[in-house]
Amino acid sequence: MGTQQAGDAFLRNLDGLRGHTVASRPSWLGELRGAALGRFTRLGFPTTRQEEWRFTDLSRMLSIRFEPACGGASDGLASEAWALVHALPGPRVVLVDGHFRADLSVTAAGRGIVVDSLCRVLRDSPGLLAPHLAHYAPWREHPFVALNTGLATEGVFVQLAAGAVQEEPVHLVHLWTAAGKARVAHPRALILAEPNSRAAIVESYWGSHGSVSLTNAVTEIVVGRGAVLEHAKLQEEGDEAFHMATVQVHQQSRSSFTSHVVFLGGSLARNEINIRLEGRRCRCTLNGLYWARGRQHMDLRTRIDHAQPACASEELYKGILDERARGVFNGKIYVHRAAQQTDAKQTNRALVLSDQARVNTKPQLEIFADDVRCTHGATVGQIEPEAMFYLRSRGIAERRARQLLIWAFANDVVGRIGLAPLRTAVEQLLTAGDGLSVGPVAGRLP
Amino acid sequence: MLIVKNLHVRVGDKPILRGIDLEVHAGEVHAIMGPNGSGKSTLAQVIAGRDTYEVTQGEVYYEGVPLLEMEPEERAREGVFMAFQYPVAIPGLSNTRFLHAALNAIRKHRGLPELDAIDFLALIREKAAFLQMDAGLLERPVNEGFSGGEKKRNEIFQMAVLQPRLAILDETDSGLDIDALKIVANGVNSLRRPGRAFIVVTHYQRLLSYIVPDRVHVLYEGSIVRSGGKELALELEASGYGGLQRGAARDAAPALP
Ligand SMILES: Nc1ncnc2c1ncn2[C@@H]1O[C@H](COP(=O)(O)OP(=O)(O)OP(=O)(O)O)[C@@H](O)[C@H]1O
Numbered sequence: 001m002g003t004q005q006a007g008d009a010f011l012r013n014l015d016g017l018r019g020h021t022v023a024s025r026p027s028w029l030g031e032l033r034g035a036a037l038g039r040f041t042r043l044g045f046p047t048t049r050q051e052e053w054r055f056t057d058l059s060r061m062l063s064i065r066f067e068p069a070c071g072g073a074s075d076g077l078a079s080e081a082w083a084l085v086h087a088l089p090g091p092r093v094v095l096v097d098g099h100f101r102a103d104l105s106v107t108a109a110g111r112g113i114v115v116d117s118l119c120r121v122l123r124d125s126p127g128l129l130a131p132h133l134a135h136y137a138p139w140r141e142h143p144f145v146a147l148n149t150g151l152a153t154e155g156v157f158v159q160l161a162a163g164a165v166q167e168e169p170v171h172l173v174h175l176w177t178a179a180g181k182a183r184v185a186h187p188r189a190l191i192l193a194e195p196n197s198r199a200a201i202v203e204s205y206w207g208s209h210g211s212v213s214l215t216n217a218v219t220e221i222v223v224g225r226g227a228v229l230e231h232a233k234l235q236e237e238g239d240e241a242f243h244m245a246t247v248q249v250h251q252q253s254r255s256s257f258t259s260h261v262v263f264l265g266g267s268l269a270r271n272e273i274n275i276r277l278e279g280r281r282c283r284c285t286l287n288g289l290y291w292a293r294g295r296q297h298m299d300l301r302t303r304i305d306h307a308q309p310a311c312a313s314e315e316l317y318k319g320i321l322d323e324r325a326r327g328v329f330n331g332k333i334y335v336h337r338a339a340q341q342t343d344a345k346q347t348n349r350a351l352v353l354s355d356q357a358r359v360n361t362k363p364q365l366e367i368f369a370d371d372v373r374c375t376h377g378a379t380v381g382q383i384e385p386e387a388m389f390y391l392r393s394r395g396i397a398e399r400r401a402r403q404l405l406i407w408a409f410a411n412d413v414v415g416r417i418g419l420a421p422l423r424t425a426v427e428q429l430l431t432a433g434d435g436l437s438v439g440p441v442a443g444r445l446p
Numbered sequence: 447m448l449i450v451k452n453l454h455v456r457v458g459d460k461p462i463l464r465g466i467d468l469e470v471h472a473g474e475v476h477a478i479m480g481p482n483g484s485g486k487s488t489l490a491q492v493i494a495g496r497d498t499y500e501v502t503q504g505e506v507y508y509e510g511v512p513l514l515e516m517e518p519e520e521r522a523r524e525g526v527f528m529a530f531q532y533p534v535a536i537p538g539l540s541n542t543r544f545l546h547a548a549l550n551a552i553r554k555h556r557g558l559p560e561l562d563a564i565d566f567l568a569l570i571r572e573k574a575a576f577l578q579m580d581a582g583l584l585e586r587p588v589n590e591g592f593s594g595g596e597k598k599r600n601e602i603f604q605m606a607v608l609q610p611r612l613a614i615l616d617e618t619d620s621g622l623d624i625d626a627l628k629i630v631a632n633g634v635n636s637l638r639r640p641g642r643a644f645i646v647v648t649h650y651q652r653l654l655s656y657i658v659p660d661r662v663h664v665l666y667e668g669s670i671v672r673s674g675g676k677e678l679a680l681e682l683e684a685s686g687y688g689g690l691q692r693g694a695a696r697d698a699a700p701a702l703p
């Protein structure tokens with residue numbers, strides 16, 4: 001089936017999906033949804049003929065008849081998910097099969113911070129959303145963002161008041177239960193960090209193996225003047241899951257934003273993170289790790305727009321590809337004419353463990369200012385024989401040496417995660433953990 | 447302990463070692479000197495088990511067992527250790543985690559119980575203190591961003607933890623400052639035992655005045671062209687390698703006692 005036909009099949013189902021769409025009120029929201037769906041219909045689903053989608057073929061996904069998810073029971077969920085939930089005792093919003101679960105969530109409505117379901121905020125104080133919702137993510141250009149904007153039924157709202165310091169990280173949990181039917185959800189998050197606030201926010205996505213699902217997520221983040229925000233996104237969905245996501249970040253002057261993206265799960269997973277440095281003297285740090293095995297396809301994209309002078313961005317993305325996996329990395333740095341004294345650094349590395357794995361990486365620098373420092377380095381390679389020999393010459397068996405070196409490659413990124421409970425959770429997903437210093441024996445390691 | 451017989455080694459089409467004979471007994475310290483490119487590191491790496499080198503002729507026995515048939519990790523577990531001339535950096539893997547895996551692999555092979563994290567940390571802190579190594583280096587990724595001297599000291603630290611029977615130190619002295627050289631030499635001397643042997647590759651007599659060798663060998667274009675006692679190192683320091691020529695030198699000084 002061609003992408004066009006597949007897309008049509010997908011779209012026919014949208015009529016069913018529309019019935020589930022909540023809230024077309026207040027009127028601005030109804031208009032927004034209508035406009036976004038109109039946009040989507042005109043854009044259609046991307047095909048591999050489009051440069052941005054050249055290496056990511058959606059036809060298999062689009063041939064599936066997805067149904068809107070109903071709220072599921074919370075039993076049978078990944079124990080790792082609960083381990084992380086318990087390790088992060090702060091405010092949280094839990095969506096199960098795309099539906100808000102008040103019983104599992106710990107919302108916050110204090111003076112410094114609001115953490116709640118998007119629907120509840122829409123119902124009780126829509127005025128908080130109107131100036132921001134869909135003002136940042138590119139729904140006019142990006143079909144999946146348009147689709148989410150038109151169809152999102154639930155999501156999360158986080159607001160940090162000016163000067164608020166949120167000590168405990170906020171956790172946004174997305175879980176798919178096991179099910180026989182193919183389901184779709186369009187979770188939406190809006191995160192507003194007002195000037196000089198400080199917080200850490202974790203988004204985690206989990207699922208069960210053997211169940212088909214599509215997560216089409218959009219997260220919009222505004223980092224206000226002088227605010228410091230750390231954002232982590234962990235994706236560990238099931239082996240038949242599809243994940244399409246855009247994270248849109250707008251930074252105001254002197255703000256600092258750190259992102260960690262860890263992609264381990266899913267059959268086909270794509271994450272786009274777009275940073276706009278809209279004020280002077282911003283800093284942004286992007287770390288990313290993906291690990292694809294079997295026939296997994298992972299597509300990780302970053303775009304940093306240096307729109308104002310004297311901002312610094314630093315980026316490290318690493319991918320591990322095993323078996324018949326496919327990886328795509330695209331990192332764009334766009335330095336606008338006004339953005340003098342930009343300091344931008346991008347590094348991406350791929351470790352290819354099998355002859356049949358493939359990776360396409362493309363750094364893209366577009367620079368329109370003259371007083372800038374931009375560097376980028378990209379490598380694709382195998383495990384280094386010198387390092388293997390070094391470990392083996394100390395008595396470490398070949399298989400184990402290989403595990404340690406893969407671990408080391410990944411840990412170079414994981415070690416940068418500042419939130420200890422999250423770092424531990426990721427380490428445990430990568431390894432089975434056999435004591436403090438001995439290192440991995442199982443988990444994802446071969 | 448170690449017997450090398452007529453060892454010929456090449457890389458691709460290039461012959462590097464051309465008939466090495468060497469015998470090292472338990473308790474001895476042998477020094478190997480020789481000009482750049484003469485094959486010293488090649489010999490060390492072949493004994494440690496690096497597979498980029500092709501052995502075309504000859505044999506190596508370690509404790510009576512043919513060494514060349516063993517995997518590098520088996521050699522290490524049996525007590526062979528090489529301090530690398532150029533230690534490899536491994537970003538993302540802490541020195542501690544690495545060495546814990548190594549020590550436990552060796553202990554397991556020797557029928558000893560594995561050390562848990564607490565006992566292991568106590569052990570490495572003690573060894574690090576003895577070698578006056580900055581404890582911060584223990585938690586850092588293996589050799590990543592280490593200075594030249596720190597890397598060399600880290601090699602000796604690993605040796606002190608792993609307690610090999612045959613240790614080959616490939617230019618461990620180059621890159622060390624004067625104080626560090628004394629500390630490292632002390633470390634080596636404190637490990638000298640009747641049951642343990644050392645092969646010390648060096649360009650400098652200075653190291654050999656701290657670690658006094660039983661034998662000194664000169665490697666030249668892939669052959670041992672002279673062997674002698676510790677005074678040979680002094681002689682070389684004075685006269686250099688200029689006078690050495692393969693054929694002539696070999697006649698003048700038989701390689702083996
Ligand atoms: N992998 C290799 N490929 C090609 N040539 C090699 C390789 N390894 C060693 N050689 C060559 O073999 C010769 C001996 O090298 P080796 O490193 O053993 O010398 P060395 O005596 O240790 O020198 P130095 O004192 O400079 O450390 C050199 O000419 C070197 O270029």
Ligand SMILES: [Mg+2]
Pocket residue numbers: 486487488531616617
């Ligand atoms: Mg050498």
